Amino acid sequence: MASTPSSATGLIGRANFPHRHLLGIANLAPHEIRFLLDEAEQWAALNRAETRKHDGRLAGLTQMNAFFEASTRTLLSFEVAGKRLGADVVNMHAAQSSVKKGETLIDTAVTLNSMRADVMVIRHMSSGAVQLIADKVDCPVLNAGDGRHEHPTQALLDALTIRRRKGGFEGLIVTICGDILHSRVARSNMLCLTALGCQVRVCAPPTLMPPAVERYRVMPFTDFDKAIEGADVVMMLRIQNERMDGGFIPSSREFNLLYGLNPERLKRAKADATVMHPGPMNRGVEILSSVADDPQHSAITEQVEMGVAVRMACLDVLTRKARGVPSWA
Numbered sequence: 001m002a003s004t005p006s007s008a009t010g011l012i013g014r015a016n017f018p019h020r021h022l023l024g025i026a027n028l029a030p031h032e033i034r035f036l037l038d039e040a041e042q043w044a045a046l047n048r049a050e051t052r053k054h055d056g057r058l059a060g061l062t063q064m065n066a067f068f069e070a071s072t073r074t075l076l077s078f079e080v081a082g083k084r085l086g087a088d089v090v091n092m093h094a095a096q097s098s099v100k101k102g103e104t105l106i107d108t109a110v111t112l113n114s115m116r117a118d119v120m121v122i123r124h125m126s127s128g129a130v131q132l133i134a135d136k137v138d139c140p141v142l143n144a145g146d147g148r149h150e151h152p153t154q155a156l157l158d159a160l161t162i163r164r165r166k167g168g169f170e171g172l173i174v175t176i177c178g179d180i181l182h183s184r185v186a187r188s189n190m191l192c193l194t195a196l197g198c199q200v201r202v203c204a205p206p207t208l209m210p211p212a213v214e215r216y217r218v219m220p221f222t223d224f225d226k227a228i229e230g231a232d233v234v235m236m237l238r239i240q241n242e243r244m245d246g247g248f249i250p251s252s253r254e255f256n257l258l259y260g261l262n263p264e265r266l267k268r269a270k271a272d273a274t275v276m277h278p279g280p281m282n283r284g285v286e287i288l289s290s291v292a293d294d295p296q297h298s299a300i301t302e303q304v305e306m307g308v309a310v311r312m313a314c315l316d317v318l319t320r321k322a323r324g325v326p327s328w329a
């Protein structure tokens with residue numbers, strides 16, 4: 001495990017974390033990404049300890065998680081993260097809320113704000129919706145995934161998992177394969193991993209590749225056998241059917257044949273390649289169970305574990321101003 005604590009980077013006391021919200025990786029400098037990863041290491045260690053409840057640094061603060069789109073990992077790990085830090089955590093599921101009666105996004109945000117949330121975690125199906133809420137409320141807002149735009153804590157937990165497995169980022173070949181076009185995970189990971197020094201390859205059928213994807217400083221491939229050659233990390237993404245309004249692939253079977261990760265294909269990557277998937281997986285489509293459940297390569301459950309640590313770090317850092325704690329301390 002390679003980790004550089006903030007104290008070792010000489011940043012303590014020199015500057016404040018300048019961001020009120022965490023809306024995307026695009027807003028973060030590489031040293032700010034590393035700072036959040038370093039902060040997360042202590043929580044990764046605590047989460048493996050026998051007593052996992054922290055001293056309560058967020059005690060007295062109210063964390064509101066408002067999810068307008070389905071989630072298992074992100075919602076629950078933000079809830080666990082807040083509770084481990086001592087916050088009072090409340091969840092709003094859009095399906096059981098007044099959104100169902102026609103209440104607008106802004107009215108919902110203003111309503112939550114009136115209850116004096118100290119931090120909000122928002123997931124929404126529209127790109128840019130979390131920014132809209134952040135502009136309307138008085139507390140820090142964390143983006144838990146907005147449309148096709150960004151999923152910053154997913155990219156941070158993926159980066160933390162990679163650093164713990166590989167010892168660093170410089171020169172690592174990371175192949176991201178699947179529905180790149182509709183994926184906020186792909187977008188946040190392209191931004192995050194290139195900023196940290198990885199060589200990122202993205203692979204998809206032409207219909208699922210964003211136009212001009214090279215602007216993210218990544219190498220596009222349509223042939224998965226070529227894209228996976230010599231990779232240190234292979235990250236698989238599911239087809240985002242909920243963001244499609246037409247047929248982007250002929251069939252799941254054909255997609256699996258050309259773009260599915262199976263043991264044969266994995267042999268083209270480095271012998272110690274790490275296999276990742278943000279979940280939820282569509283087993284038998286983008287990944288076979290024999291790879292997803294292979295303890296020699298798969299980091300999928302570790303990704304979920306690091307999700308709690310990363311979200312604890314983000315909640316802690318973003319509420320420091322309200323708690324009167326210097327952000328780098």
Ligand code: CP
Pocket residue numbers: 070071072073074075145154278279280
């Ligand atoms: N990776 C991820 O965002 O999973 P959920 O949709 O279950 O939160």
